[in-house]
Amino acid sequence: MTEAISVDVCVVGAGPVGGTLACVVASAGISTILVDRAALLPMEHPAFDGRAYAIASGSRALLREAGLWEMLPDPPNPILDIRVTDGWVGRPASRLHLHFDHREAGDAPFGWMVEARSLRRALNARVRALPDLQVFAPAEAFVDRTADGVLVRVAGGPSAACRLVIAAEGRSSPLREAAGIPVTRFDYPQTGIVCAISHELPHLGVALEHFLPSGPFAVLPMAPSADAEAGGAQNVSAVVWTERTRIAATMLGLDDTRFAREIRRRLGGHLGAVHTVGRRWNYPLSAMLAHRYVDTRLALAGDAAHGIHPIAGQGLNLGFRDAIALAGLLIEAKQAGEDVGSPALLARYQRARRPDNLAMLAMTDGLDRLFSSNNPLLRLARDLGIAAVDQARPVKRVFMRQAMGV
Ligand SMILES: Cc1cc2nc3c(=O)[nH]c(=O)nc-3n(C[C@H](O)[C@H](O)[C@H](O)COP(=O)(O)OP(=O)(O)OC[C@H]3O[C@@H](n4cnc5c(N)ncnc54)[C@H](O)[C@@H]3O)c2cc1C
Numbered sequence: 001m002t003e004a005i006s007v008d009v010c011v012v013g014a015g016p017v018g019g020t021l022a023c024v025v026a027s028a029g030i031s032t033i034l035v036d037r038a039a040l041l042p043m044e045h046p047a048f049d050g051r052a053y054a055i056a057s058g059s060r061a062l063l064r065e066a067g068l069w070e071m072l073p074d075p076p077n078p079i080l081d082i083r084v085t086d087g088w089v090g091r092p093a094s095r096l097h098l099h100f101d102h103r104e105a106g107d108a109p110f111g112w113m114v115e116a117r118s119l120r121r122a123l124n125a126r127v128r129a130l131p132d133l134q135v136f137a138p139a140e141a142f143v144d145r146t147a148d149g150v151l152v153r154v155a156g157g158p159s160a161a162c163r164l165v166i167a168a169e170g171r172s173s174p175l176r177e178a179a180g181i182p183v184t185r186f187d188y189p190q191t192g193i194v195c196a197i198s199h200e201l202p203h204l205g206v207a208l209e210h211f212l213p214s215g216p217f218a219v220l221p222m223a224p225s226a227d228a229e230a231g232g233a234q235n236v237s238a239v240v241w242t243e244r245t246r247i248a249a250t251m252l253g254l255d256d257t258r259f260a261r262e263i264r265r266r267l268g269g270h271l272g273a274v275h276t277v278g279r280r281w282n283y284p285l286s287a288m289l290a291h292r293y294v295d296t297r298l299a300l301a302g303d304a305a306h307g308i309h310p311i312a313g314q315g316l317n318l319g320f321r322d323a324i325a326l327a328g329l330l331i332e333a334k335q336a337g338e339d340v341g342s343p344a345l346l347a348r349y350q351r352a353r354r355p356d357n358l359a360m361l362a363m364t365d366g367l368d369r370l371f372s373s374n375n376p377l378l379r380l381a382r383d384l385g386i387a388a389v390d391q392a393r394p395v396k397r398v399f400m401r402q403a404m405g406v
Contacts, residue, residue: 004151005161006161008031009030009162009163009165010152010165011034011168012036012167013035013169015036015302017303018168018169020062020320021322022127023126023133027132029334030330034133034134037137037139039137049279051116051194052220056317057109058324059321069122072114073122076223077113077223079102079207080101080109081101081205083098085210087210089213113238141153142155149297150165150297152165163341164297166326167301168300170304181291181295182290183289185287187285188285189245190244192284193281193282195278195280196277197237197274197277199236203271204221205221208220212266216240216368217240217241218239219237219238233277240310241263242309287308287365289306289354289358290306296343301319302318302323303315306357308364309367310364311368322357
């Protein structure tokens with residue numbers, strides 16, 4: 001039997017949160033192993049896949065620190081304005097709308113649209129370039145935690161003795177379950193349909209959040225695509241379409257022409273003719289919160305700790321905020337020569353992150369309930385509310401800072 005290697009931290013799950021966290025801490029000299037049960041290579045499949053993240057400014061700073069932002073192969077597209085409208089399918093949006101212009105809050109954009117594929121490719125390259133980071137994928141990690149330390153046996157690889165294991169395995173986290181950490185979970189009767197569209201007229205950096213009775217319909221501005229599958233389109237946007245699950249199944253079964261027509265019925269005519277590009281994706285929507293974020297020498301991060309409604313496009317940004325908090329504590333402890341898996345450090349991490357994530361979960365859930373209601377009084381009240389916020393500059397600035405993640 002080979003002797004166990006000794007590292008500071010093991011991150012299980014090389015998704016956007018686990019991968020980025022591993023890059024940040026390894027860049028700061030914290031020796032790390034990163035294990036994912038899926039291979040990293042197929043994720044680099046070059047086909048245009050149509051999924052994208054809205055990255056807030058705090059998340060961009062994290063990606064910079066991780067050395068990932070500059071490695072993104074496709075340019076991120078700035079979100080300059082956000083337009084919030086209310087309406088019905090097939091009818092023009094209510095005239096009472098909310099328009100956020102980034103210049104009202106400073107020079108910086110609200111965020112940047114980054115293609116999921118672009119982030120994946122940057123991560124795959126960066127994790128292999130850092131001397132303090134060893135990657136095992138595809139591989140399974142068997143984790144044995146005690147108060148004194150963690151032993152991770154990587155199937156087909158080495159065993160590693162470390163101080164802390166970070167579960168970043170997504171929503172059905174086996175490490176969270178093995179630790180017996182309960183979760184509160186509820187399903188929405190909605191499905192998220194995600195795809196990209198090319199359109200006749202430029203988006204001018206405007207993100208649209210159009211509230212419809214079945215759920216929000218978001219259109220987010222992407223950079224021009226050099227991709228052959230996207231037809232080298234100049235005007236490209238990402239669509240995150242929340243729909244009642246029954247109707248979503250019908251929509252997903254439509255051919256491309258009819259599917260694009262349904263998008264146009266929800267979007268309106270301001271982008272001209274619309275065509276879908278790349279694949280259509282769909283996700284059953286649910287919200288989830290782990291009752292604890294920590295256990296003996298274990299910390300949960302990203303979707304392993306929480307899941308929210310995509311109404312505000314903040315799911316990954318919350319995970320990145322976990323990564324910022326945890327990386328900060330780990331780097332501080334390492335520099336002070338302290339144990340990076342101590343109960344005190346883990347308690348600080350939980351205090352820093354759980355209330356913030358709970359607040360975002362409650363806010364996104366409340367927004368979905370408010371805007372998916374057909375009650376005529378509620379519709380009138382929210383339209384008036386939208387118009388009132390549009391006129392109230394200080395309130396608008398609060399919303400804008402939230403959207404920017406600052
Ligand atoms: C419809 C929809 C739209 C969204 N839009 C946005 C948006 O615009 N902006 C935004 O910020 N967020 C958005 N989100 C949320 C975002 O996609 C997630 O929050 C994000 O993917 C979570 O990243 P993660 O790294 O925590 O987990 P994941 O992306 O789930 O990654 C988990 C990783 O762990 C690996 N893994 C799993 N189990 C194991 C195991 N046992 N051992 C080893 N490895 C394992 C997996 O292979 C994977 O690589 C959206 C979500 C939905 C559903």
